[in-house]
Amino acid sequence: MDVERGIPCIDFSRDPTDLVEGSDGWKNLCDQVREACENYGCFQVVYDQVPVKLHEELLVGLKELFDLPDETKEKNVSSKPYHGYIGKAKEVPLYESLGVHNAPNLDQVEAFTNLMWPNGNPAFCQTLNSMAKRIQELEGIVRKMILQNLGVKNYYDSHIENSDSVFRVMKYKAPRSDDSAVGLLAHVDKNILTILYQDIQGLELLSKEGQWFRVLPKAGTLTVFAGEALMAWSNGRIHAAKHRVIMQGRKDRYSYAFFSTPKGGAVVEIPKELVDNEHPLLFRPFNYLDFLRYFQANLHLDNPLEIYAGAV
Ligand SMILES: O=C(O)CCC(=O)C(=O)O
Numbered sequence: 001m002d003v004e005r006g007i008p009c010i011d012f013s014r015d016p017t018d019l020v021e022g023s024d025g026w027k028n029l030c031d032q033v034r035e036a037c038e039n040y041g042c043f044q045v046v047y048d049q050v051p052v053k054l055h056e057e058l059l060v061g062l063k064e065l066f067d068l069p070d071e072t073k074e075k076n077v078s079s080k081p082y083h084g085y086i087g088k089a090k091e092v093p094l095y096e097s098l099g100v101h102n103a104p105n106l107d108q109v110e111a112f113t114n115l116m117w118p119n120g121n122p123a124f125c126q127t128l129n130s131m132a133k134r135i136q137e138l139e140g141i142v143r144k145m146i147l148q149n150l151g152v153k154n155y156y157d158s159h160i161e162n163s164d165s166v167f168r169v170m171k172y173k174a175p176r177s178d179d180s181a182v183g184l185l186a187h188v189d190k191n192i193l194t195i196l197y198q199d200i201q202g203l204e205l206l207s208k209e210g211q212w213f214r215v216l217p218k219a220g221t222l223t224v225f226a227g228e229a230l231m232a233w234s235n236g237r238i239h240a241a242k243h244r245v246i247m248q249g250r251k252d253r254y255s256y257a258f259f260s261t262p263k264g265g266a267v268v269e270i271p272k273e274l275v276d277n278e279h280p281l282l283f284r285p286f287n288y289l290d291f292l293r294y295f296q297a298n299l300h301l302d303n304p305l306e307i308y309a310g311a312v
């Protein structure tokens, strides 16, 4: 495994047979994914099923989207936490973002683009939907590898059935001064897996040893994070890493990410196979949406999940 500046980089595009379940290449990738998830909670993945041209097209559309008036962007509301428009927050003034629920479904993206543009925006709608579908495919592969390595592949179908997703697009304005500025505060993702693309650098990851590393963007590469829902479900075997965005320089920064989440109302429950004397139960079963709401209401807490559902 190639570890560059502290972040493992795993090549899913070396040979198409590597993605054939059960092949030697597949087993090798599974091992790399497990090592990365356990030790870093994050890795970069080379994946050519998301063409560089599609990233470029989406970025052009995103610039147009974020240039829309605030009143238009604010129309993107949702009852689910982190699905609507976020902007002009005191703590992160450079940050703005919009969420699209279940973006691999064309109707959902169409509803979003019709809300943003008077005549919709068919080209952007297609691009965003195509991106979400391709990243969802990658998410499914990564999740299958993780479950296989945990020895609980039999849970894969129900895991996917009980999942949902939100695609978030983000813009960070360039800081006003030459000093670096916080784009997004340090946090751990709460969901299952996050697969992210950034156009220019800014993303930083906290290693288990307590050191911040820059995650540099690379053409044809996406960044995968494990979230707390997966960390909890794996009974702590998978690490969910803290990360943040630091802005520097004169350029605005754009990023987007596919977040897989437990379905609304779904309960995160550790499989019995992952609990034994060496691995005592770490979390009681918890309702994901209820936990998210608890987290939002208690942003000052350091370990909200441990307080909310900790079993020890
Ligand atoms: O914009 C980025 O690079 C990171 C975004 C992020 O961490 C998040 O939305 O959870």
Ligand SMILES: [Fe+2]
Pocket: 187, 188, 189, 194, 243
């Ligand atoms: Fe994040």
